[in-house]
Amino acid sequence: MTDPWTLSADGFAGLATPRARLLVLAGHAILAPSSHNTQPWRFRLGADRLDLLADRSRALPVVDPEDRALVISCGAALGHLRVAAEALGQGLDVTLLPEPAEPDLLARILPGPVRAPMRAELLAAIHARRTTRAAFTTEALAQPLPLAEAPGVTLHWRTAPAERHAIAELVAEGDRAQMADPGFRGELAAWVRSRHAASRDGMSGAAFGMPDLLSFMGAMAIRRFDMGAGQAAHDMALAENSPALGVLTTPGDTPRDWLRAGEALSRATLALTAAGLKHSYLNQPIEVPALRLKLAALLGTREFPQILLRAGYGPDISPSVRRPLEEVLVEAG
Incomplete structure (x- = not known):
């Protein structure tokens, strides 16, 4: 199984079909952050179209009863996809919520004309980004903080x-x-994983500072106390x-x-x-x-x-697990 974090965009410009290019962009989208690392997205791929779908089977009904965080997570995946497209010179035509009768269809993505590549540093950042739960140093920031780069945010x-x-x-x-709330604790515990777990989703106990031997016990403690x-x-x-x-x-x-x-x-x-x-x-x-x-x-x-x-400023850490692209991909009918 290919590690999604090792995806390369080399040769993107030479890909012959829109489908092949959209597939590479989807591979970058799945590296986005998500609540509890649920990765609540699916992608429906056609010859010249990619649909971003909410996977509500991965919802968090206690902490996120309206699926607000779920949709934000899918929006982050869309953001990663757009950043990758910009860096690779691929124009896109994106429509949000295109079909009211299909509420799980969050965005329809069509390839547009080739453009000049821009902001290559953000493409590299897709692979380098981590959610770092450890304490940061108190060192003052030397860099300017980013603005919100989305309409209305x-x-x-x-x-x-x-x-x-x-x-x-x-x-x-x-x-x-x-x-x-016992319900909240149970839901949280259900998404805590041992570092050696086979699951490709959820939060590693190591991310919370738990040694491997305590990951399982930590999940039980969260649930019970x-x-x-x-x-x-x-x-x-x-x-x-x-x-x-x-x-x-x-x-x-x-x-x-x-x-x-x-x-x-x-x-x-x-x-x-x-x-x-x-x-x-x-x-x-x-x-x-x-x-x-x-x-x-x-x-x-x-x-x-x-x-x-x-x-x-904080320590470097390993990336969180990701489901492979083929697990979240469905073919358009």
Whole structure:
């Protein structure tokens, strides 16, 4: 089985058919981040068309009852696909939500004319990007922070200690609320994997700092015990000590907004990676409805917070597992 992270775009310009080029772009899309590393996408491939589909069998009904995060994850995959196309000189014609009668069809992608390649550094970043859950150094950032590069999406960066502290308190409050819910704990535990597990999805226990021998026991502990106080203290420290916290917001809270937020997330995380910065997510205040309102108030916006991420300098880590492209690909009828 080919490791999706080793995909090469060499020879892309010489590919003879739109189908072959779309297949390479889809291979870059599946390297996008997703909630719990569920990878909740499928791609329907035709001779000259690629459809991005939501795979709702991989939904998280407790933490994400409206599939908001699921659609954002698919939007991130679309963002990666667009970035790869730009870097490889492939024009695209993309229509979001093209068929109201088919709500799982999130985007239709048609190849367009050849264009001058641009932003090759972001193509390299697709392969280098990691979700780094470890603590960052407190070193001030030397690089400018990226903007939201998607229509209608705003990325609010907060770097002042008092602002980070206020957001960190909401993260801790979210941890306590979520970990008190046995349903939430069970859902989270179901996606924690041992590093040696055969599964190609989910979150490695190592990503949480668990040794291999504790990964299975850690999942059981998450399921059985309310560890909210400890998790809250841990995540509050992560948030407070990260040099920058960023919140993506959208004017509405619809599937179209979620897709746009996912595309903006893709470009922001790739820009951070290209600049030598690490990132991860602290979405607890967005996943708890009452805290989502408080977070918007802290930001001074009437828009809807969609993603909370942190950025800084941190350790290099191995990539998370990915399902192979053939597992998420279906043929157009």
